[in-house]
Amino acid sequence: MPNALSHRQQLFYNHLAQTSDFPLALDIERAEGIYLYGQDGQRYVDMISGIAVSNVGHRHPKVLEAIQDQLDKYLHLMVYGEYIETPQVKLAEALVKTIKPHPLPLPGEGGVVPISSPPFRGGLGWGLDNVYFTNSGTEAVEGAMKLAKRFTGRSEIISCFNAYHGSTQGALSLAGAEFFKRSFRPLLPDVHHIRHGVIEDLDKLTTRTAAVIIEVISGEAGVRVPTEEYHQALRKRCDETGALLIYDEIQTGFGRTGSFWAFEQYNVVPDVLLCAKGMGGGMPIGAFIASKEVMSVFKNNPILGHITTFGGHPVSCAASLATLEVVQDTLSSRRELSITEKGELIHSLLKHPKIKEIRGRGLMLAVEFESFEVLKPIIDRAIQKTPTGVITDWFLFCDNSMRLAPPLIITEEQIREACAIILEVID
Incomplete structure (x- = not known):
């Protein structure tokens, strides 16, 4: 000191x-x-x-205005998902609208017939229409890991060497650097790693793989930008094996790389999308986004399969909606x-x-x-x-x-x- x-x-x-x-x-x-x-x-x-x-x-003045407006209405009312709270509803709708649908090839027309069990439609990215709000990026990662295991019935999760997805024990299990993890073992089993951007490593995905969680652009490894060929091959391999493709856009989302989502630059859409950090305008908030079909597995076996008390706090959601609108204006402005x-x-x-x-x-x-x-x-x-x-x-x-x-x-x-x-x- x-x-x-x-x-x-x-x-x-x-x-x-x-x-x-x-x-x-x-x-x-x-x-x-x-x-x-x-x-x-x-x-x-x-x-x-x-x-x-x-x-x-x-x-930002628009974020401050949105926060003040919500402060005059209500703060926390109930645990997430039980009440209809206007800031949550408006933000979820706006987030879904930022995701441009990609038409998918049909089987027999160049499409891939998934071989997973239970039945799984490869390339669910066009159906990213369901949002689960969290308090942070780490919590979004944790929710997405549970979602992938529950939906696929599988246990293996693959992430990248030199990746960082958070510091809670589940998210830390994904980290690709042993010096960060060794003092906290044992961590989650059945987590394996591949090299970011290396197509040959995609063979490690099998029909045991529940999900691949990957940064579109590798952040903490020093901003490593992969090729479009790599992301196309990754999407194809996930479709072949029935693994969910989870894009971690916690750093890259909300305009950071020049488009609202970084994945837009690769002509590939994930099955689960993670965001946080820049989405709150300085307020704590995160989210994982999937199709309604995938997200619905949290409703039973068990009921309340994923819960949070403060996730989607109305003030944070109001701030996030204002932030989203400012980012969109910044992206479209030619001033x-x-x-x-x-x-x-x-x-x-x-x-x-x-x-x-x-x-x-x-x-x-x-x-x-x-x-x-x-x-x-x-x-x-x-x-x-x-x-x-x-x-x-x-x-x-x-x-x-x-x-x-x-x-x-x-x-x-x-x-x-x-x-x-x-x-x-x-x-």
Whole structure:
């Protein structure tokens, strides 16, 4: 613990459970748009959006208005799924409308006849019309795992090496890095891993596989973007084996990669879709989305097969609906650079001999350096830069790459400001 702490810092270190020995410990007084403001007057450009959460920026006026409007009506009323709550209903309808239907080939016309038992229609993505709200992305993962096991009657779940899907014991079982898991074993059995983006590994899916859960773009591995060929092959293999395809769009969803959902860029639709982080405009919320046919298995054997007390909290749902509308407006607006063009601008500006590579789509980017030892001082100096610092980060499974995921509303001028500071502190 540092010396000469303020009273507030002392309380932080003494009474808040710590997750590392070196928290950033920035003392933030307020936030607005892409900026955070410290108690000492320091201004920071938030180039990571609170880890892909504040997609529409901090305290967006439309989100605040929706929150205030709902506060004047009601807060928690009943456990999820029992009462008709307008914010939940409106948000579920809006989410379903964001998913564009894909016509599927019929068997005998190039389609695949599923071989699973019980009977399963391959490629259920066109039927993503049923939403189950949770409090977080991890809870969405947990619900989707249960859903896949219950619907298919199978136990095996496959995820990717260097994947991160959450820290609860079920979600942690999916993580593809042993150093994250070894201290908490035993975890869930019958979880196996494949390499993200490697078509040859898809042979590991069999008729024992309940589901493959995969990030459309691999996030914590350092923003690894697979080919369309890979996602097409993954969809085909899931159809052949009767396994559910679960896309984790907890980081990539809600406009982060330049389209509302990242999977839209691959001409493939999953059977289960996960979202959280950027969907709440700063409020806690998550969801898993499937067809009504798949989701209905939670109604019996046993009844209340998946339950949550606070999932779909009305204030969070109201904030999420406003966020969804702002994201859609941002995606369709031609008043300024598109999200894709903003990402390309960052690519063009961050030119330096110490930068080895920039990967990503839209405003989900990884800037690679030689090592963590080179990167970490750059991150620290960027934060400490006065009068305006820049907040960046690294990745759990790629600590030599700088995370850049600014709010989608960032302007061209603000991008240039942030990139100039990053380049300055590299030197």
